[in-house]
Amino acid sequence: MEYFLQQLINGLTLGGVYGLIAIGYTMVYGIIGMINFAHGDVYMIGAFNALIAFLVLGYLGITWVPLAILIVLLVAVLLTAVYGWTVERVAYRPLRGSTRLAPLISAIGMSIFLQNFVLLLQGARGKPLTPPPISGGFTLMEHEGFTVELSYLQITIMLITVVLMFGFTMLITKTSLGRQQRACEQDMKMASLLGVNINRTIATTFIIGAALAAVAGLMVTLYYGVIDFYIGFVAGIKAFTAAVLGGIGSMPGAMLGGLLIGLIEVFWSAYFTVEYKDVAAFTVLVMVLIFRPTGLLGRPEIEKV
Amino acid sequence: MAVTTEAPAALDMQEILKKAALAAVVTFLLACSIVGIETVSSTGQLVFVTRYTEVFVAVVGVFFGSMAISLIRAGRPVPAMIGSGVVTLVLVAALLLEESSSLAHMLLPFQSVTVDWGAAIVPAVLCIRAAQIVWRARSRGRVVGKPTVAQQIGATLRQFIPIIAVVLIILAIALPWLPMGASKRKVIDICTLVVTYIMLGWGLNIVVGLAGLLDLGYVAFYAVGAYSYALFAADFGWSFWLCLPIAGMLSASFGLLLGFPVLRLRGDYLAIVTLGFGEMIRIILINWWWVTGGPNGINKVARPSFFGFSFERTAPDGGMTVYDLFSKLLGTEVGYDPYWRVVFLYYLILAAALVTNFFTLRIRKLPLGRAWEALREDETACRALGINPTNTKLTAFACGAMFAGFAGSFFAARQGFVSPESFVFIESAVILAIVVLGGLGSQVGIVLAAAVLIGLPELFRELKDYRMLAFGIGMVLIMIWRPGGLLAHRDPTIRLHPKGAGGGGQKP
Numbered sequence: 141m142e143y144f145l146q147q148l149i150n151g152l153t154l155g156g157v158y159g160l161i162a163i164g165y166t167m168v169y170g171i172i173g174m175i176n177f178a179h180g181d182v183y184m185i186g187a188f189n190a191l192i193a194f195l196v197l198g199y200l201g202i203t204w205v206p207l208a209i210l211i212v213l214l215v216a217v218l219l220t221a222v223y224g225w226t227v228e229r230v231a232y233r234p235l236r237g238s239t240r241l242a243p244l245i246s247a248i249g250m251s252i253f254l255q256n257f258v259l260l261l262q263g264a265r266g267k268p269l270t271p272p273p274i275s276g277g278f279t280l281m282e283h284e285g286f287t288v289e290l291s292y293l294q295i296t297i298m299l300i301t302v303v304l305m306f307g308f309t310m311l312i313t314k315t316s317l318g319r320q321q322r323a324c325e326q327d328m329k330m331a332s333l334l335g336v337n338i339n340r341t342i343a344t345t346f347i348i349g350a351a352l353a354a355v356a357g358l359m360v361t362l363y364y365g366v367i368d369f370y371i372g373f374v375a376g377i378k379a380f381t382a383a384v385l386g387g388i389g390s391m392p393g394a395m396l397g398g399l400l401i402g403l404i405e406v407f408w409s410a411y412f413t414v415e416y417k418d419v420a421a422f423t424v425l426v427m428v429l430i431f432r433p434t435g436l437l438g439r440p441e442i443e444k445v
Numbered sequence: 446m447a448v449t450t451e452a453p454a455a456l457d458m459q460e461i462l463k464k465a466a467l468a469a470v471v472t473f474l475l476a477c478s479i480v481g482i483e484t485v486s487s488t489g490q491l492v493f494v495t496r497y498t499e500v501f502v503a504v505v506g507v508f509f510g511s512m513a514i515s516l517i518r519a520g521r522p523v524p525a526m527i528g529s530g531v532v533t534l535v536l537v538a539a540l541l542l543e544e545s546s547s548l549a550h551m552l553l554p555f556q557s558v559t560v561d562w563g564a565a566i567v568p569a570v571l572c573i574r575a576a577q578i579v580w581r582a583r584s585r586g587r588v589v590g591k592p593t594v595a596q597q598i599g600a601t602l603r604q605f606i607p608i609i610a611v612v613l614i615i616l617a618i619a620l621p622w623l624p625m626g627a628s629k630r631k632v633i634d635i636c637t638l639v640v641t642y643i644m645l646g647w648g649l650n651i652v653v654g655l656a657g658l659l660d661l662g663y664v665a666f667y668a669v670g671a672y673s674y675a676l677f678a679a680d681f682g683w684s685f686w687l688c689l690p691i692a693g694m695l696s697a698s699f700g701l702l703l704g705f706p707v708l709r710l711r712g713d714y715l716a717i718v719t720l721g722f723g724e725m726i727r728i729i730l731i732n733w734w735w736v737t738g739g740p741n742g743i744n745k746v747a748r749p750s751f752f753g754f755s756f757e758r759t760a761p762d763g764g765m766t767v768y769d770l771f772s773k774l775l776g777t778e779v780g781y782d783p784y785w786r787v788v789f790l791y792y793l794i795l796a797a798a799l800v801t802n803f804f805t806l807r808i809r810k811l812p813l814g815r816a817w818e819a820l821r822e823d824e825t826a827c828r829a830l831g832i833n834p835t836n837t838k839l840t841a842f843a844c845g846a847m848f849a850g851f852a853g854s855f856f857a858a859r860q861g862f863v864s865p866e867s868f869v870f871i872e873s874a875v876i877l878a879i880v881v882l883g884g885l886g887s888q889v890g891i892v893l894a895a896a897v898l899i900g901l902p903e904l905f906r907e908l909k910d911y912r913m914l915a916f917g918i919g920m921v922l923i924m925i926w927r928p929g930g931l932l933a934h935r936d937p938t939i940r941l942h943p944k945g946a947g948g949g950g951q952k953p
Binding site for chain 1: 471474475477478479480482483484485486490491492493653659706707709710714716717718720721722724725728729731732870871874877878881882885910911913914916917918919920921924925928929
């Protein structure tokens, strides 16, 4: 029971991170109907930006943790958002209106480029963040020598995730930007006829996705304490799995899918084998796609002839 | 963004400056952390080293580069040409004189010579582009709607495709006999690699190009082929020629295995599931160590023999070597030379690739191939016409997988060892890139794309670290330049609803 509770907490934390990346996928997919293959690498860039910001702050002597994390968050979000914008501008915008495969290939090229860009400039070795800025936590339960811990870091991650989730749901449902995005999602041509600046809306979508990925990157830097140039690939696949699982195009779906993938991964590692945790996530994906191809919260696609 | 008029009318200098400044700011934001600050681990602690010069150079370069591009677009190519020309000349001169003069060394923006050369290419390209426009404007007024050079080359090439194909095949067959001097071994090795990828590209073309099923896990079948040869050869001692069909069949059955659950999916869902399948195979190969050898893989995979005659210096178990055989056949003494094994392997993969090509060309004329192409265009219409989409898709998966299996066993036989390292996602991406860059469905285009994507980086192996970086940039640039692929040859299908507004690039 204690073990289960501990794994539940760990799973929810990891799931929150996946959910934040998954929102980036689902938003971009919703608006232009394409997998943003470079998104995982944008997340990796976000993690690096956060790490570098931490180092510079440490050098400047800003050590009060809440302030430091706030500054790092802002810096990482800003810098990574520019990467998201650039990916759209370079790899997607020139190819709008061409075949479906062309942007996919250019995005894969972008992903290879970003990985090797960081590899060349920052080196191949894992970068540890020591000492961890947030340590300690509550002990929720203690039973027969097994303690269930909820660390401050996990609380921070869950808190940030919930706040961002709420904020972005508001953004999509209530603001003019959200309305424009949903309009573009439904019919890009019609939206442009009605005076929606499509290029700007799509660019904003990429920027928001990248900003959320940067937050996820910051959390991973804090949570695992070590990052390298390759983290984007696996996290990207899993987050996309999460987006599909939840129903692609749906924001609550992405969050739900992220939480589920996080939980599946953690419980599989805890009760079965660690080696096959990625296989478990994919198996779930295949099962969902066979029995419910639109995902858990997705709208069914109507086939027009 | 409104397009400014073509004629060199009033120049909006303010607009150009604004754009350049924006580009410079974006560059600064992109570069300031990842480029400007390098994280270094020293004695367990992470510290950072700054690289401000590189950031500064990048920002200034982008500022003036953006201005040059704006000038070219505004119909004033002359200042852009002069400016970028001067920059190119200075950079190249500094690079050439770097050893002898300290001034030249100071002029170089980056520490690495490779990056400096890369930096010199950018203004050179700008200068050439501007010069091209100047020259065209001088010779005659700009003709609106004239096909671009790329399109013209593509159209000309397309007319000569049969001739090109024949010439290429003759060249490929004659290659080992051409006088190449000391580098012949290296040339054959690179060509073997390129032909392997051509074969993989042709195999994947069946799935993606003909049947229109986007497969991002193609390397899984390649892995199945490689491992089945390696395992059968190592555990049972079976020969290459016996294992080859088995590997093909095993891969094909894996294709069916993957095909079943994904039949109902379309487009990008299919892509992500196949991607997951590819990763699953790799994870299983790593963790099923008591069979596959885990991350270390299988060493000492038996090399293929020439129909039973060994390529070793002395044949095992008192058999005959190839050299003995040919000595007897030709009547003269043929000495031991490891070069002949390389040549044999080259011919082996060439033959396999040509079989793949022949299969594709023939099957396109058969009902099954027609059904694949019809399915690619419109699944609903196919259903209405009585084509069974399940069987059609499954055969496409199985056929594509089978050729990957053949290529895989060849790969294992050539390398002599297999490990999961060789079957990562990036391989699938590269093969898919070959198919798409070649122009979906175009067999000759795939040859061209494989030569560009595999051959060029192999030739520049000295740049090892920058190779993949350039590969990524290349993929993006080729797609922007020719979204339909190098040789887009599909006949135009009628478009009822042109997708999106604007629509950059050329029509398929």
